[in-house]
Amino acid sequence: MTEDDQDLRTRLVAAGVELVSREGVHALGLREIARRAGVSHGAPRRHFPTHRELLAAIARHGFGRLTDALAGADALAATTGADARTRIDALARAYLGFAAANPGMFELMFRHDLLEDSGTELRRTTLPLFRTLAELVAEVHPQLTDPTAATAALWANLHGLAQLRTWGSLRLATGGEDLEPLLRAALDAHLGPVPR
């Protein structure tokens, strides 16, 4: 009922979202998405001029869910009166948790070769989150005149951990597959040991 009378644009994105989470990025063929949405392979063209733009819309959905997850985690930490260091902890865990829970979507979101306009518009949505992270970093490191570099370095570290985990590289290097000690090491390095 309510799902059948959605317009096709929404149904296509929904089909893609389910497909990528269930089968992975390789399953996101234009014809396969159309099949799952119950239309012919020419139908998507009315709503997305090209395959890449459909994938970009799917990735946009993913960025929305990531933003929600991070904002939710931060709001939860903030309401419990956590300090900046602990809030960054929560954000980092939420980021890596999202990547672990949605590996296909996470891969798609950062596959700029698949996304239209190289995903610039998409990544723009993460800018507010970067700013709040920068504010928290400034709170932890009050002596920094410009916390942008430190924030970007920290963000790159989290992203690198997520990326390396998804293809088992660090299991090869570290032996274990537990991300926790690496995350702790990264956070300690950038922010100092967590106060207890």
Place this chain on the structure above:
Amino acid sequence: MTEDDQDLRTRLVAAGVELVSREGVHALGLREIARRAGVSHGAPRRHFPTHRELLAAIARHGFGRLTDALAGADALAATTGADARTRIDALARAYLGFAAANPGMFELMFRHDLLEDSGTELRRTTLPLFRTLAELVAEVHPQLTDPTAATAALWANLHGLAQLRTWGSLRLATGGEDLEPLLRAALDAHLGPVPR
């Protein structure tokens, strides 16, 4: 002369290496590589059972060049009597320099969806380098009982920086496109400020 009588296997890999550096990963079609090597599209099958295995061989070449670059940079730093901190500096710069100089190859090397056996065998080649990096980290942080986690975290940071740079994400976040302050921030975070 000497290049024509190489066996086709070598010529295919060479054609792929040049193709990926000149045009990018998307240009690495099986038929296109065969075209550049001057053979029909069925010929590669005699040497590589599948397209992915040919791409894996090309990526293997890339890992070899990366290993050479890193080993060369480290050897140079070591012969000038540099301390561990400075040698890590040189390794990090060599890593990011390779990624910047060979963006297409760098992308291919970490596109596990394109590489056979998910690249496990390939990444195994970087293990020795990881170990020397771990030894250097242990030298900088003698108090660590197990420097593996710290090393992996540092390596993830470098990889994240390289990855985020290749698709202009940090230019969006930081404004500038200069990687240097971010690299410095990351190294300082993990290793402490460089002694002068």
Place this chain on the structure above:
DNA sequence: GAGGCGAGTAGACACCGTCTACGGCGATCC
């Protein structure tokens, strides 16, 4: 009620990776 237009269909097109039958050529063996 007629006309127009947006949305979905169906087929063609070029290209892709894989598979298979075939041809040629050199090395091997009697």
Place this chain on the structure above:
DNA sequence: GGATCGCCGTAGACGGTGTCTACTCGCCTC
């Protein structure tokens, strides 16, 4: 020395892809 065998590259078929182009059908407007 000539026949044979095996390897290597060729060429075409096959199913699949993304894109493009008629076409049809139904709703909305005038």
